[in-house]
Amino acid sequence: MKDNERQAIEALLARHGFRFSKSKGQNFLIDRAVPRAIAEASGADGRCGVLEIGPGIGALSHELCRRAAKVVAVELDTALPPILAETMSGFDNFEVVSADVLKLDLSALVREKLGGLTPVVCANLPYNITTPVLTKLVEAKRFERLTVLIQREVAQRLCAKPGTAAYGAFSVFMQYYTAPELCFEVGPESFIPQPKVTSAVLRAELRKTPPVKVADETFFFRVVYAAFALRRKTLVNSLMTAFGALGKDRLTDIVVSCGLDASVRGERLGLEEFARLAAALREAEG
Ligand code: SAM
Secondary structure, three states: OHHHHHHHHHHHHHHOOOOOOOOOOOOEEOOOHHHHHHHHHHOOOOOEEEEEEOOOOOHHHHHHHHHOOEEEEEEOOOOOHHHHHHHOOOOOOEEEEEOOHHHOOHHHHHHHHOOOOEEEEEEEOOHHHHHHHHHHHHHOOOOOEEEEEEEHHHHHHHHOOOOOOOOOHHHHHHHHHEEEEEEEEEOHHHEEOOOOOOEEEEEEEEOOOOOOOOOOHHHHHHHHHHHOOOOOOOHHHHHHHHHHHHOHHHHHHHHHHOOOOOOOOHHHOOHHHHHHHHHHHHHHHO
16 A cells, blocks of 8 residues: 555656755655544644645645645745645645745734634644744744644653653743643654654644743743753753852752752753742842
8 A cells, every 4th residue: 555655656756856855854654544643633623724834745734624624834845836736636725835934924824824713733844843843833822732743752852751861941841831742653664755763743732821830931941941051960050051140059049949959950840840940040130
């Protein structure tokens, strides 16, 4: 089955003289069961307007258009819209926007193209821009849910618990704004060309209210990023990179006043502890 699908896709691409671009993170899905499962996991239905990033030749777009009211797909590669015009000709609820997703005003896009619908994101992301894209999608505060196929290690990092090697500042960012969960894994054999890594589908429901009380989110994340700045050092030493003006003794007192051990490492702290630490540091900085 997969061989037939691969041959049909290769013939289509050859007919259009298409060449894969590594820098655009192009790995197209060839196993139809995978886009079907991703679209299912996204929960897209007749009330939803889907933003797809990087439709490629439309493997996932197909499955999304069968479920959602509308699919708007942002594609950077100008060689792909002519192929999509062919592969997506049976759907009148599909629209391609030729653009770099990182440069788009997503709020305007949602307002103009998906007005009146529940906006969700579903995509097989170009892996080289996973972090900036996810950051932008979360910060847009427009989407109800993000369902993305990404590198498995990244998905594991985003879902990681405090105290594990995979846990980092971006885990805190995602877990503060969303409830991320790893849905299922996808092997390299499901793509052409085959990526070197295993992939995984991450579903992240955007939180309506933050899981912890934070007075100033910008300051909170300044603390989080400082706590992970020197991973092998103690929290106090790592905090010195951004809050050095307070001095090491004062920082130690602040860490201890939050109920933490003076020699604790940043990676041990959960959202509650970071919120407490940020409040104490904010007060100390005046
Ligand atoms: N959705 C298709 C599939 O599953 O077969 C293709 C996924 S492929 C991993 C990533 C897609 O994102 C490619 O079509 C690539 O051209 C597109 N892309 C890469 N960088 C982009 C960017 N900055 N903005 C929009 N699309 C981008």
